[in-house]
Amino acid sequence: MTKIVIAGALGRMGTTIARIVDESPGLELVGGVDIKEGTLLGTDVVTPDRIDELLQSRRPDVLIDFTVADAAVENIKAATRNGVALVVGTTGFSPEQRAVIEEAVVGTVPAVISSNYSVGVNIFWQLVRQAARMLADYDVEVTEAHHRYKKDAPSGTAKTILEILDQELGSREKVYGREGMSERKDEIGVHVIRGGDIVGDHSVLFAGNYECIEVSHRAYDRAVFAEGAVRAAAWVHGKEKRIHSMQDVLGI
Numbered sequence: 609m610t611k612i613v614i615a616g617a618l619g620r621m622g623t624t625i626a627r628i629v630d631e632s633p634g635l636e637l638v639g640g641v642d643i644k645e646g647t648l649l650g651t652d653v654v655t656p657d658r659i660d661e662l663l664q665s666r667r668p669d670v671l672i673d674f675t676v677a678d679a680a681v682e683n684i685k686a687a688t689r690n691g692v693a694l695v696v697g698t699t700g701f702s703p704e705q706r707a708v709i710e711e712a713v714v715g716t717v718p719a720v721i722s723s724n725y726s727v728g729v730n731i732f733w734q735l736v737r738q739a740a741r742m743l744a745d746y747d748v749e750v751t752e753a754h755h756r757y758k759k760d761a762p763s764g765t766a767k768t769i770l771e772i773l774d775q776e777l778g779s780r781e782k783v784y785g786r787e788g789m790s791e792r793k794d795e796i797g798v799h800v801i802r803g804g805d806i807v808g809d810h811s812v813l814f815a816g817n818y819e820c821i822e823v824s825h826r827a828y829d830r831a832v833f834a835e836g837a838v839r840a841a842a843w844v845h846g847k848e849k850r851i852h853s854m855q856d857v858l859g860i
């Protein structure tokens with residue numbers, strides 16, 4: 609039985625993940641952490657100041673974190689202090705925070721860290737890479753849309769898209785929205801939409817003369833992210849003590 613604690617347990621992703629863990633044979637939800645204490649599917653949810661106590665008393669195999677960047681860094685440190693494997697879905701880390709996470713994890717615990725746990729997005733990233741390779745002289749524009757409550761922008765998934773484009777096209781300037789007079793150069797335009805209950809849309813437009821190719825992904829339910837995160841949690845326990853990707857989990 610793989611025992612799981614969820615950080616951000618009472619949030620949109622935390623509650624969705626808890627339901628899927630509860631329905632998965634071989635996985636057991638043994639606790640949660642959130643800003644407010646409470647209960648979730650019969651397990652205790654404690655406040656962040658009690659995370660070490662929770663990890664030591666419940667002895668989970670995996671901590672799944674879907675919180676906010678500052679909180680996630682602290683939760684990751686707590687997991688590494690207590691020898692607990694990690695699945696991290698939180699987005700919005702600064703480069704400095706990513707370095708702190710890498711330092712804490714590598715050689716200490718196995719971790720899967722991904723800006724997007726949906727199988728579809730992991731395939732979409734590969735399609736974007738392939739398109740960029742073949743369309744290097746086309747203009748590129750990245751657009752993402754999410755619900756009104758999303759705090760970080762651009763999304764973690766869009767930042768991963770930009771990393772892929774940089775790897776394939778060389779580092780191009782990023783222009784975040786446009787206003788007023790400007791002449792397009794060899795830049796990548798990045799556009800962010802926030803509204804309503806949009807689950808998560810990402811699109812990469814390659815625009816040439818007389819034609820455009822658009823590669824896009826649309827999530828209809830956050831269960832696709834939660835199912836991927838639970839799949840990663842079942843996979844990560846006992847793996848090499850370093851940061852793995854969702855593509856490693858999927859073997860693609």
Ligand SMILES: NC(=O)C1=CN([C@@H]2O[C@H](COP(=O)(O)OP(=O)(O)OC[C@H]3O[C@@H](n4cnc5c(N)ncnc54)[C@H](OP(=O)(O)O)[C@@H]3O)[C@@H](O)[C@H]2O)C=CC1
Pocket residue numbers: 615616617618619620621622641642643644656674675676677679680683696697698699700722723724725726760764830833
């Ligand atoms: N990688 C992926 O596939 C996906 C990643 N995400 C990312 O996951 C994160 C969470 O998203 P979502 O569930 O929609 O957000 P929510 O705001 O619904 O959930 C986050 C929860 O974490 C709580 N929280 C804040 N600080 C702490 C802390 N120190 N310890 C424990 N819990 C804390 C929040 O409490 P309070 O509300 O009181 O602040 C809230 O209940 C975001 O960064 C988002 O971008 C989302 C979907 C998919």
Ligand SMILES: O=C(O)C1=N[C@H](C(=O)O)C[C@H](O)C1
Pocket residue numbers: 699723724754758762763764765766807808809833
């Ligand atoms: O906050 C969300 O909702 C999502 N966040 C992730 C991101 O920032 O890319 C993944 C998904 O798009 C939903």
